[in-house]
Amino acid sequence: EPEVTQTPSHQVTQMGQEVILRCVPISNHLYFYWYRQILGQKVEFLVSFYNNEISEKSEIFDDQFSVERPDGSNFTLKIRSTKLEDSAMYFCASRPDGAGFYFGAGTRLSVL
Amino acid sequence: GENVEQHPSTLSVQEGDSAVIKCTYSDSASNYFPWYKQELGKRPQLIIDIRSNVGEKKDQRIAVTLNKTAKHFSLHITETQPEDSAVYFCAASGSGAGSYQLTFGKGTKLSVIP
Numbered sequence: 001e002p003e004v005t006q007t008p009s010h011q012v013t014q015m016g017q018e019v020i021l022r023c024v025p026i027s028n029h030l031y032f033y034w035y036r037q038i039l040g041q042k043v044e045f046l047v048s049f050y051n052n053e054i055s056e057k058s059e060i061f062d063d064q065f066s067v068e069r070p071d072g073s074n075f076t077l078k079i080r081s082t083k084l085e086d087s088a089m090y091f092c093a094s095r096p097d098g099a100g101f102y103f104g105a106g107t108r109l110s111v112l
Numbered sequence: 113g114e115n116v117e118q119h120p121s122t123l124s125v126q127e128g129d130s131a132v133i134k135c136t137y138s139d140s141a142s143n144y145f146p147w148y149k150q151e152l153g154k155r156p157q158l159i160i161d162i163r164s165n166v167g168e169k170k171d172q173r174i175a176v177t178l179n180k181t182a183k184h185f186s187l188h189i190t191e192t193q194p195e196d197s198a199v200y201f202c203a204a205s206g207s208g209a210g211s212y213q214l215t216f217g218k219g220t221k222l223s224v225i226p
Contacts, residue, residue, distance in 0.1 A: 031211050043156060043201060043216045055211035091155060093214075100146055101214055103155045 002026045004104035006092050012110045013082055021077045021107045023092030032075045033093040033101070034067065036060070043091065049075065082111045114139040116204050118217025125192050126225050133220045135202035136184040142204040145178060145185045146214070150199045159200075160187070192224045 005024045013019050025032050034046040047057040047067055054067065066078045075094075079086055092104040115138040125131050137145075143164035148156035162169045162176045162185065169176050173192075178185040189196055199219045206212035 033213065035214075042218045043214075045213045045215065048211045048213050050211040056213055100144070100158055100161055102158075103148075105155045 004092055004094055004102050006090075006104035006107050008107060009105065010108045010110070012112065015084060015111055016081050019079050019082055019109065021079075021090050021092075021109070023075045023077070023104055024073050025075055025092065025094030026096075026102055027073070029094035029096045029102070031055075031095050031097075032069070033095075034077045035091045035093060035103075036088040037091065037106075038088045046077075046090075079109075082109075084111050087111045114142055114204055114215040116202060116215050116217040118202050118220060120220060121218065122221045122223070124223045124225060127194060128191055131187075131189045131192055131196070131222055131224075133187045133200055133202070133222075134184060135186070135204075135217050136182075137204040137215075138183065139204070140183065141206060142215075144205050144212070145176070146203050147174075147176060147187050148201045148203065148216075150201060150219075156201060189222075192222075194224050194226050197222055197224045 007022045032049040035043050037043045045058050047061045048055045049067055064080045068076050087110050089106045089108050091106045093101045095101045118135045146161035147159050149159045150156045160171050160174050160176050162178050164180050173190045175188045199221050201219045202217040203214040205214045
């Protein structure tokens with residue numbers, strides 16, 4: 001069964017550094033998402049992406065965040081200047097038209 | 113925007129008993145309601161979903177019911193087993209064409225006691 005893949009599985013960074021989290025959505029999917037989950041809390045929506053542009057973003061997704069689909073397969077989340085409170089599990093998800101969401105295994109971001 | 117409330121936050125049951133988790137949602141336009149199981153440190157795994165044109169759906173020991181009038185939906189697990197122990201999240205979204213996003217509940221930590 002095809003899967004959403006995410007790299008790295010764990011990223012450790014210093015506060016103020018830039019990080020890029022990478023995702024490869026399932027190939028025939030049209031809609032791409034980033035979610036985050038702070039330890040012990042619920043999964044929160046960050047941003048959705050369709051047709052090479054952001055379609056919706058949450059309050060969490062401020063100017064420090066950006067997304068990109070640099071080629072036909074990768075979908076990246078960049079955090080420009082990380083803060084301690086950015087420490088969380090970041091999940092990428094994708095879905096085709098009319099169907100459910102498929103989540104990647106996540107990247108654990110630790111900001112020190 | 114959509115708001116999903118989930119209860120209880122923790123649930124302990126004896127092995128073999130049933131477990132029920134309930135969710136309510138606020139946006140009457142939502143028409144897709146998945147349930148995810150998340151084991152520690154793992155991705156949310158879709159276990160069952162229901163769309164608003166259906167009132168109930170069953171898959172072996174798992175069933176989901178939807179009351180669209182009351183805006184609530186429930187997960188029922190029968191004959192629970194220790195491997196059912198996990199955090200369960202309900203969610204709601206639109207569906208079909210369009211960049212709908214999932215809104216999750218806060219999760220229910222289910223513990224099945226052998």
